[in-house]
Amino acid sequence: MAGRAFMQLSAVLAFLASFLVLLVDIEAAVTVSVGPAQTVLKENTVVLQCTYSVTPAAQVDIITWSFTSSTESREVVTMLANTQSVFGTYENRASITEQASLRIENVGENDEGTYRCTVKVLSQGSADTKSVDLTVLVAASAPTIVSTVNSAARAGDDLTLTCRSDGGKPLPTLTWFNGTQPMDAGVGEPTTNEAARQVIRDLSLSPVTRFDDQANFVCKADQGYPDQLDVQTAEQVLDVQYPPVASISSNPNSSVKETNTLTLTCVVQSNPDPSQIRWLKVSGDSADVLQTGLTTTYVIPKINRSQNGTYRCEASNGVIPRDRESDGQATVNIDVYYAPKISSSFVQPFEVNFGSSLPAVTCEAEGNPTPNLQWVQVGSGRTFNNPLSFATMTYAEDGTFTCVAAALDFPKDTVNVTVNVIGRPDIIGDSPAAREFMEGKTAQIVCEIQAKPRPSRVEWFLLDSSDNRAIITTGGPYRILQENLPKGMKSILQINSMKPEHSGRYVCKATNTYGEDEQYFDVTLQAEDVVTTARGLYTDNGSDTTLVIIIVVVVLLLLLLLVGIGLMLAHKRGLLPCKGEPETGKGGRYVSYRDENVTNEFSIEMADKDKSPTAPLPSRVESSQYIPTPLVAASYEARLSGASFGEPRSPVGQDKPDGKKGGYRDEDGLNNAELDLSSRKPASRRPIVDPKDTMDMDYPTLRQQTTSPYV
Numbered sequence: 071m072a073g074r075a076f077m078q079l080s081a082v083l084a085f086l087a088s089f090l091v092l093l094v095d096i097e098a099a100v101t102v103s104v105g106p107a108q109t110v111l112k113e114n115t116v117v118l119q120c121t122y123s124v125t126p127a128a129q130v131d132i133i134t135w136s137f138t139s140s141t142e143s144r145e146v147v148t149m150l151a152n153t154q155s156v157f158g159t160y161e162n163r164a165s166i167t168e169q170a171s172l173r174i175e176n177v178g179e180n181d182e183g184t185y186r187c188t189v190k191v192l193s194q195g196s197a198d199t200k201s202v203d204l205t206v207l208v209a210a211s212a213p214t215i216v217s218t219v220n221s222a223a224r225a226g227d228d229l230t231l232t233c234r235s236d237g238g239k240p241l242p243t244l245t246w247f248n249g250t251q252p253m254d255a256g257v258g259e260p261t262t263n264e265a266a267r268q269v270i271r272d273l274s275l276s277p278v279t280r281f282d283d284q285a286n287f288v289c290k291a292d293q294g295y296p297d298q299l300d301v302q303t304a305e306q307v308l309d310v311q312y313p314p315v316a317s318i319s320s321n322p323n324s325s326v327k328e329t330n331t332l333t334l335t336c337v338v339q340s341n342p343d344p345s346q347i348r349w350l351k352v353s354g355d356s357a358d359v360l361q362t363g364l365t366t367t368y369v370i371p372k373i374n375r376s377q378n379g380t381y382r383c384e385a386s387n388g389v390i391p392r393d394r395e396s397d398g399q400a401t402v403n404i405d406v407y408y409a410p411k412i413s414s415s416f417v418q419p420f421e422v423n424f425g426s427s428l429p430a431v432t433c434e435a436e437g438n439p440t441p442n443l444q445w446v447q448v449g450s451g452r453t454f455n456n457p458l459s460f461a462t463m464t465y466a467e468d469g470t471f472t473c474v475a476a477a478l479d480f481p482k483d484t485v486n487v488t489v490n491v492i493g494r495p496d497i498i499g500d501s502p503a504a505r506e507f508m509e510g511k512t513a514q515i516v517c518e519i520q521a522k523p524r525p526s527r528v529e530w531f532l533l534d535s536s537d538n539r540a541i542i543t544t545g546g547p548y549r550i551l552q553e554n555l556p557k558g559m560k561s562i563l564q565i566n567s568m569k570p571e572h573s574g575r576y577v578c579k580a581t582n583t584y585g586e587d588e589q590y591f592d593v594t595l596q597a598e599d600v601v602t603t604a605r606g607l608y609t610d611n612g613s614d615t616t617l618v619i620i621i622v623v624v625v626l627l628l629l630l631l632l633v634g635i636g637l638m639l640a641h642k643r644g645l646l647p648c649k650g651e652p653e654t655g656k657g658g659r660y661v662s663y664r665d666e667n668v669t670n671e672f673s674i675e676m677a678d679k680d681k682s683p684t685a686p687l688p689s690r691v692e693s694s695q696y697i698p699t700p701l702v703a704a705s706y707e708a709r710l711s712g713a714s715f716g717e718p719r720s721p722v723g724q725d726k727p728d729g730k731k732g733g734y735r736d737e738d739g740l741n742n743a744e745l746d747l748s749s750r751k752p753a754s755r756r757p758i759v760d761p762k763d764t765m766d767m768d769y770p771t772l773r774q775q776t777t778s779p780y781v
Contacts, residue, residue, distance in 0.1 A: 100124045100191050102170070102198040109205040110177050111298050112239075118202050120170040120187035124194070132190040135164070135172045139183035146172065146185065174204075179239070182206040210238025210267075213291045213304040222341075223278045225312035226392045231273040233289030233304060236266070242291035242302075244271040249286055283310035283341050314340035314385035314398035328408040332370040336383035336400065344385040344398075352380040352401065375438065378406045409480035410437030412473060416487050422463045424493025424522075424584070431487060432457040433473035441475040441483075448472060448486070463491050465520035465557050494585030495521035495558070497578060502590035513565040515591050517578035520558040525580040528552065528561040533575040547572065570595060 105119025124130065135146040145157045149166050156164050160174070167173045170187055182205055190197040213235040223229050235242050244260055246253045258272040271289070275282060287306045293299045320326075321333045338344050349361040349368040360381075361368055370377060385398040412435045422428050433456050435441045443456040448470040460467055468491035475483045498518045507513035519525055530550060531539040542563065544550050551562040561580070565572050573595055579588040 100130070100189050100194070100196045100198050102187055102189050102200045104187055104200040104202040105171075107203040107205070109207055109295060109298065111207045111209065112179060113176055115173065115175045116177055116204065117167070118172040118174070118185055118187075118204065119168075120172065120189075120200065120202070122170055122189040122198065124191055124196075128191050128193050130189055131192040132188075133166055133170050134188040134190075135166065136186045136188070137181075137183055138186070177204075177206055179206050179208065206239070207293070207295055207298055208237065208239035208267075209299055210235045210242050210291060210293060210302065212302050213242075213244065213289050215287070215289055215304045215306040217306065222309040222311050223282075224389065225280050225283075225310055226277045228274070228276040229278045229308075231275070231287055231289075231306055232270060233273070233291075234268065234270045235291045235302075236268045238267060238269075238291070238293055240293055241267060241269045242293045244269055245290045245292070246271070246273045247288040247290065249288070278308070278310050280310060280312035280315065280339070280341070282308050283312065284308065309341070311341050311389050313389040313391040314338045314344050314387055316383055316385050316398055316400035318381070318383055318400045318402040320402060320404070324402055325405045325407060326373055328374055328406055329372050332373045332404065334368045334370075334381055334383070334402065336366045336368075336385065338366065338385045338398075340385065340387045340389070340398070342387050342389075344387045346386050348384045350382045350384065352382050357382065373404075373406055375406045375408050378404060378438075380404075405438065407438050407478065407480075410435045410441035410475035410477045410483050412475050412483045412485045414473070414485065416485070419488035419490050421490045421492060424463060424465065424491055424496065426463055428458070428460040428463055428467070428489065430457040430459040431471075433475070433485070435475035435483060437475065437477050437480070439477055441477045444474050444476075446472045446474055458487070465491050465496055465522065467491060468522065468557055490522065492522045492584065495519050495525050495580035495582055495587040497580060497587050497589040499589060501588075502575065502592045504592045504594070506594050506596050507565075507568045509568050509570070509595050511568055513568045513572070513593065515563040515565075515576060515578075515593065517561045517563070517580075517589060517591075518555070518558070519561065519578075519580045519587070520555075521580065521582050522557065523582055524554065524559050525582045527581045528559070529579045529581075530561070530563050531577040531579065533577065539577065542576075565593075568595065 100122055101124075102120065102122045104121075108116050108118060110116035118135075120135075122130065131150065133149040135148075137144050137146050146160050147154055147156045147164050147166055149155075154166055156162070159178075159180070163175045165173050170189060172185060172187070174181060184201050184203050186199050186201045188197060188199040213233050216232045216234065217223075218230045218232075219227065231246075233244050233246070235244060241262055241264070246257050253273065256274040256276070258274065261270040262268070269291075273287060273289075285308050287308065289304045289306075291302045291304075315338070317337045319335045319337060321335070322330070326332050334349070336347055336349070338347070344364070346362065347364055347366055348359060350357040350359050366383075368381070368383075380401055380403050382399060382401045387398075391397045412433060414432065414434045416431065420428070420431065433443050433445070435443060445454040445456060445458045446452070447454070447467075450466075450469075454471070456473070458471060458473075467489060469489065471487045471489060473485050473487065496519070498520060505513070505515060517528070517530075519528065530542040530548075532542055533539055542548050542550070547566045547569075549564040549566070551564060553560040553562070561578060563576065563578070573593055576591045576593055577588055578591065579586060
């Protein structure tokens, strides 16, 4: 009743206000503004913003909030003369605050709808209304995951996980993750029930594998309002049983040296853990059991070559395997390395005729890995492939050959084979061989012979123009020398004092029980121009001196270069005069040096005209160093003392402003020359060259007259 009376009173006041406005004919307006649509979590508090402005300024008489939804309309609260009246379910929950805003506490789902804010000014007869929407959120319950398998799943089975969320408003979006990675494969479409506020989404794993064991599958429920509703999750860690999957690791590795220790480890993955592990040595279709139990390792100390072969581990846990991958077995092939050993034996020595072929000599060896076989000739170091064979034997192949068997870093195994090459002599070198010798010198023609046995006879011949042979023996200009070699001998024909008649074709012939061989040597004298050049370039024993001459020339050039550099440095430092002409005095009594740049003249008198100065001339004395300004001319008396006239090097003093003394001192300490500047004469219009200003001194005597170029 009170509410109805209040409303009737409001209507009357509004009518009166409108009538009053008509009487005073005043133009007035009120403007209302509301805030944005609001969302609020159920049972929380919300404020719906509403403000107003009145033009011209006037007292607001009535503020009203009303509610409208798809099913009903109702008054919420009215404020008249600063007195609020709250209606229905909003009592004790709603109020007008902050000018005209509506505050609702403990918001319920029925509070969701459209709210209207109305402001009236009765004195002006004006009013305005604006609307704002309110959405009420309801947090969903935490999602749950249900599996089609109550207990642990077995590898190969089909499995479905169902995620369910209830009570949310709005309904959440369900997403499946494997750990942190979102999933698409096997994820079904969501099933929703708006009335029941329920959403369901399945994840199908068909089939389950061992890789799904202990996998963490996560279902996330997101209602889309992160500021007000947290994302909720549910997790399911799968327990998938599967038969053992085995592999073998070996230490050090599957290839092991003999006498080393080998450790084999059976690495097993299974759920549940293995109940038994067996180690077997496989040989063809059969296998010998080596070890049974739960021990995953099998150790072979000091393994030997007989333990080479295939090893297998077998693991079982009661889960029946469904494929060969999960049969619980693994094998490894162990390769035992051992040092090479030559197994071949040879009937020695091998005797082969010179010029014939050597049948293949095969070297065989045992070892793991297979040894590398190579033949090496002792002495020469030449290497040959296995088997050892030669198409044509020469005396170079005579000797000992070593078969070398090598593998990894094992010690090498060797065996020696001796090859004896027998046959006729073989003279080394091309035939005919040209030889040139200098006239008057001793010539030696060397005939090197390989033979086994050694030649029984070596003969030298000289052919005439008709190729008739004349045997040569020791005597006259000829001398025959012989020297035994390891595989033959050397015969040397020596011709003393070569002459033109000694030129010609010589023959060296060697003979043994198997045959003979001979070689031609064409001996000539060197041409005249070659001989002349050779005499300057070669010594009697034929040694080349060209290199020596080149070295001497280079050394001389370097010395000249150093002298030139020294003169340049001396000139640069003022140790040598730059310009001037030396003059010889009358009767050879003195040598003077005149500097073209200044008016200084040095003269050295000789005590004896046949003698020369014992030291080089001193450097010029620059007039600018000793003649001060204003321009004057003076005579300087120089006295030299010391045992020798050394080369002056550095000035020890300059002329001073007080005119006292300047000097020049030899750094050797043997000479000391001082210039007395204590008395200066005023400048005149003519040079002052007075014999009185000079003073004869003990040998040698230095005379210096200095005048200014301006006098």
